[in-house]
Amino acid sequence: MSEEGRKASVVAVGTDNSGDNGLCGVLLTLISWLLVLCTLPFSLCVCFRVVQEYERAVIFRLGRLLSGGARGPGIFFILPCIENYTKIDMRTSVFDVPPQEVLTKDSVTVSVDAVVYYRVSNATISVANVENAHHSTRLLAQTTLRNMLGTKNLHEILGDRDGISASMQNSLDSATDNWGIKVERVEVKDVRLPVQLQRAMAAEAEAAREARAKVIAAEGESKASRALKEAADVMKESPSALQLRYLQTLNSISAEKNSTIIFPLPIDFMSQFVNK
Ligand SMILES: *[C@@H]1O[C@H](CO)[C@@H](O)[C@H](O)[C@H]1NC(C)=O
Ligand SMILES: *[C@@H]1O[C@H](CO)[C@@H](O)[C@H](O)[C@H]1NC(C)=O
Ligand SMILES: *[C@@H]1O[C@H](CO)[C@@H](O)[C@H](O)[C@H]1NC(C)=O
Secondary structure (H helix, E strand, C coil), X not given: CCHHHHHCCCCCCCCCCHHHCHHHHHHHHHHHHHHHHHCHHHHHHHHEEEECCCEEEEEEECCEECCCCXXXXXXXXXXXXXXXXXXXXXXXXXXXXXXXXXXXXXXXXXXXXXXXXXXXXXXXXXXXXCCCXXXXXXXXXXXXXHHHHHCCCHHHHHHCHHHHHHHHHHHHHHHCXXXXXXXXXXXXXXXXXXXXXXXXXXXXXXXXXXXXXXXXXXXXXHHHHHHHHHHHHHHHXXXXXXXXXXXXXXXXXXXXXXXXXXXXXXXXXXXXHHHC
C-alpha cells in the first residue's frame, strides 16, 4: 500500500451493537427518550431527519456506530443530544488524476493522466475505516498510476491502454475495498512524450513508409518487365502478331495527332525482315 494510503487512519469497524455503552449509556438513552416525550410536538422537528434517494446516514450513538448499518433513503430517527450522524453521497464521482511524470522501464519520461470513476459502496465503512475516503482514493490513484506505468515499456504504454486501465482498476479497487469504495472505471486519458522523442518517432515512421513505397515500386517494375518479356516471346513465335502490333501503333499515332501519315515500308518487307 502507498504512503498516502497508510496515512489514512484505519479503525476497525466494531461488530458490537449500540447497547454496549454500559449503564451510563442506557441511562442517557432513557433521559433522551424522556426529553423527546416531554417536548413532544416540537421534538419531532429535531428527531426526524431526511436523506435523499442517493444518500445514506451513518448514525453514531454516544460515539458508537448504531447496529443495522446506514439509514436511508428517506426519513430516519435521531435521538437528540446523544446521536449524531454523517450523510454520505452514494453516487458515482469522477476525478482527474493530474498528469504524472513517469519513468518507464526503458527509461523514457512520459507524462500520463487518467480519469477515475468511483462510488461509495458501503457508507458505514467509508466513515469508520478511513479519515477521508475521497481524498485517500485520489492520492492512491496517483501513486497506483505511477507504480503501474513504471513497470511497463513505452510501447506497452502506447499500445495497451485498455490493459493498463483494466489492471489499474483492479489494483485500485482491491486497495479501496476496506474503505468502502468501489472503483468502477479507470481511463488513461493522455500519454505525452518528450518533444525530441516525438520527432524521432515521426522520422522513424516516415522512413519506414518510404522504404515500403520503394519496395512496392520495385516489385511493380519487376512484374512489368516480366510481362513485357512474355509479350516479346509471344511476338517472336508468330510474326503476324508483330505486324498487327505495327498497324495498331500507326492507328494510335493517327488518333492522337491527325496529321497525314505515310507508311514508311511495305508490310511484307517488314515481315521478311522479321523472319530473317
Ligand atoms: C456531529 O458530527 C459532525 C460531523 O459529522 C461534527 O462536526 C459535530 O461536531 C458532531 N456533533 C456532535 C455533538 O458530536
Ligand atoms: C458494510 O460493512 C459492514 C461491516 O463489514 C457490514 O456489516 C455491512 O453489512 C455492510 N453493508 C453493506 C450494505 O454491504
Ligand atoms: C484534327 O483534324 C481536325 C479536322 O479534321 C482539325 O480541326 C483539328 O485541328 C486537328 N487537330 C490537330 C491537333 O491537328
